[in-house]
Amino acid sequence: MSPATVMLQHNRIRLALHELRRGxxxxxxxxxxxxxxxxxxVPRQLEAWSGAVWALDLSGHGASSVAPGAGxxxxxxxxxxxxxxxxxxPVTIYGRGLGAYVGLLMAGGRGDAVRGAILTDxxxxxxxxxxxxxxxIATRVDPPPPGGTPDPWAIYELTRDxxxxxxxxxxxxxxxxxxxxxxxxxxxxxxxxxxxxxVVAEPGVIECGLDExxxxxxx
Amino acid sequence: MTDLTPAAAAFPGARRPDRQRFVDSHGxxxxxxxxxxxxxxxxLLAHGGMDFARTFDVFAPLVAAGGFxxxxxxxxxxxxxxxxxxxxWEADLRDAVAVFDSIGPTAVPVVxxxxxxxxxxQLADALPHRVSHLVNLDGLPSRRSFPDVSDxxxxxxxxxxxxxxxxxxxxxxxxxxxPGTIDELACRRARMNPRLSMEWLxxxxxxxxxxDDDGWRWKIDPTIRFGGFGPWRPEWSMMRLPDVGVPVLAVxxxxxDPMGWGTLPDDVLSHLPAGGRLVSIEGAGHFLHIEQPExxxxxxxxxxx
Numbered sequence: 222m223s224p225a226t227v228m229l230q231h232n233r234i235r236l237a238l239h240e241l242r243r244g245x246x247x248x249x250x251x252x253x254x255x256x257x258x259x260x261x262x263v264p265r266q267l268e269a270w271s272g273a274v275w276a277l278d279l280s281g282h283g284a285s286s287v288a289p290g291a292g293x294x295x296x297x298x299x300x301x302x303x304x305x306x307x308x309x310x311p312v313t314i315y316g317r318g319l320g321a322y323v324g325l326l327m328a329g330g331r332g333d334a335v336r337g338a339i340l341t342d343x344x345x346x347x348x349x350x351x352x353x354x355x356x357x358i359a360t361r362v363d364p365p366p367p368g369g370t371p372d373p374w375a376i377y378e379l380t381r382d383x384x385x386x387x388x389x390x391x392x393x394x395x396x397x398x399x400x401x402x403x404x405x406x407x408x409x410x411x412x413x414x415x416x417x418x419x420v421v422a423e424p425g426v427i428e429c430g431l432d433e434x435x436x437x438x439x440x
Numbered sequence: 441m442t443d444l445t446p447a448a449a450a451f452p453g454a455r456r457p458d459r460q461r462f463v464d465s466h467g468x469x470x471x472x473x474x475x476x477x478x479x480x481x482x483x484l485l486a487h488g489g490m491d492f493a494r495t496f497d498v499f500a501p502l503v504a505a506g507g508f509x510x511x512x513x514x515x516x517x518x519x520x521x522x523x524x525x526x527x528x529w530e531a532d533l534r535d536a537v538a539v540f541d542s543i544g545p546t547a548v549p550v551v552x553x554x555x556x557x558x559x560x561x562q563l564a565d566a567l568p569h570r571v572s573h574l575v576n577l578d579g580l581p582s583r584r585s586f587p588d589v590s591d592x593x594x595x596x597x598x599x600x601x602x603x604x605x606x607x608x609x610x611x612x613x614x615x616x617x618x619p620g621t622i623d624e625l626a627c628r629r630a631r632m633n634p635r636l637s638m639e640w641l642x643x644x645x646x647x648x649x650x651x652d653d654d655g656w657r658w659k660i661d662p663t664i665r666f667g668g669f670g671p672w673r674p675e676w677s678m679m680r681l682p683d684v685g686v687p688v689l690a691v692x693x694x695x696x697d698p699m700g701w702g703t704l705p706d707d708v709l710s711h712l713p714a715g716g717r718l719v720s721i722e723g724a725g726h727f728l729h730i731e732q733p734e735x736x737x738x739x740x741x742x743x744x745x
Contacts, residue, residue, distance in 0.1 A: 232612040232663055233525040280526070289467030290516065291534075292526030296670055300609040307610060330602045353676050356566035356683075358533045360541075374466070378530055388671045395599050 237284035244273035251276035252320025255345025258283030281375035291374030299326040318343025329392025332399025337438030342410035386419030397425025407434035451643035465538035471520035476504025485512040488554025492519030494647035502737035517661035547572040581674035582707035619655030688716040693724035700726035
């Protein structure tokens with residue numbers, strides 16, 4: 222494990238928070254997509270960020286621990302991010318796929334501590350869609366890969382979680398109201414699952430390119 | 441096993457489970473409690489949120505006396521089941537399947553209260569070959585009635601709820617429940633269950649709490665918090681009711697109760713599947729099977745006969 226990794230405790234889960242680049246000012250916090258892990262260095266597309274860059278392995282991913290018996294859902298991953306914010310202080314979020322949805326929740330949940338969220342494409346962007354999927358209860362998944370992550374249960378559960386558009390829009394509204402920013406969320410990806418269609422229709426949300434979004438939130 | 445003090449362990453009609461065992465659910469240990477003849481046909485009881493299987497200590501023996509091996513289990517983090525890293529609806533369903541698997545592959549009658557009622561409704565929808573009859577005891581949430589407030593005010597209210605929840609998540613490491621005497625724990629529970637007698641609540645403490653050096657503590661995982669938020673909508677449970685193809689009995693109390701869903705008979709009647717039956721019990725609140733165990737047991741036995 223890199224010496225620039227900090228282990229945080231979120232209830233019974235150990236979270237790996239990686240410092241990808243040191244720097245002054247508000248950090249950029251990278252949130253990976255479903256079944257991904259944090260990058261080992263600053264991704265080329267984020268090099269324009271002027272300050273520190275950190276990346277969090279969400280529960281069941283990367284160097285973070287898995288939850289025996291599973292029970293993953295996006296709101297508890299939001300609390301993972303809140304643990305990181307508790308360590309780093311205010312951040313700007315860059316979220317891919319699953320990390321984009323979790324980043325939206327966090328922007329709404331801690332409007333004072335999330336100074337802009339950049340949402341982009343990546344695995345797990347759509348989740349289970351706007352409504353609960355057809356009834357099914359899985360009792361088995363594939364064995365975990367060597368090292369244990371990504372937890373196959375996390376992959377299963379986080380591809381089935383409902384993401385109603387009006388629920389997502391509420392978080393965008395909260396981010397706009399409680400951050401005090403003219404633009405609280407920048408959507409830079411191509412895909413628009415129903416929850417993200419609803420988010421881009423909210424005040425305080427813009428659609429733009431990544432460089433523009435980074436410049437907008439750069440302190 | 442529960443450490444029962446002789447003075448507090450008695451309640452008229454209550455009987456401790458005849459057997460207790462444990463099943464593994466993907467690394468979480470689930471405590472299973474059974475009443476009645478081990479060779480009798482099985483019948484499953486599912487408890488509600490913040491409860492535990494031994495809240496059936498009066499009701500279960502009445503059903504067992506009707507000729508059933510009554511099987512119940514403590515949801516993860518509740519009662520004698522182990523505390524988990526995470527809690528979710530889907531995980532509770534998988535734990536339930538582990539209990540079903542432990543009694544065999546055949547369809548069995550299921551009686552379920554409150555949150556357990558919604559869980560078992562979903563299980564009956566997903567795995568209809570595992571359920572022969574379904575009895576739902578005030579476990580059919582209807583559309584939540586929001587207060588008539590502006591969008592702006594509603595956003596503020598949800599922001600407060602979110603902040604409280606996130607703050608709570610930051611305090612969980614090594615969290616422990618507050619200790620107290622049996623009476624103190626019973627009084628705390630009475631705030632959630634004002635219709636239940638103190639005599640019953642004291643009994644519950646002796647089953648659902650453990651005695652540490654500094655007093656009694658509820659066994660329920662201190663990280664579990666009542667209420668909360670999320671994308672879930674009450675109507676997502678109710679919409680499953682018309683799908684159910686086995687005989688359904690829904691039972692509601694007529695008295696308002698702070699722990700109840702506030703579901704009205706008309707909410708249920710419009711969703712009952714063909715042949716389904718709704719019964720209202722006069723004078724009962726949300727905990728129908730505790731307030732009127734004989735009447736509810738009679739209904740159940742009639743339904744599954």
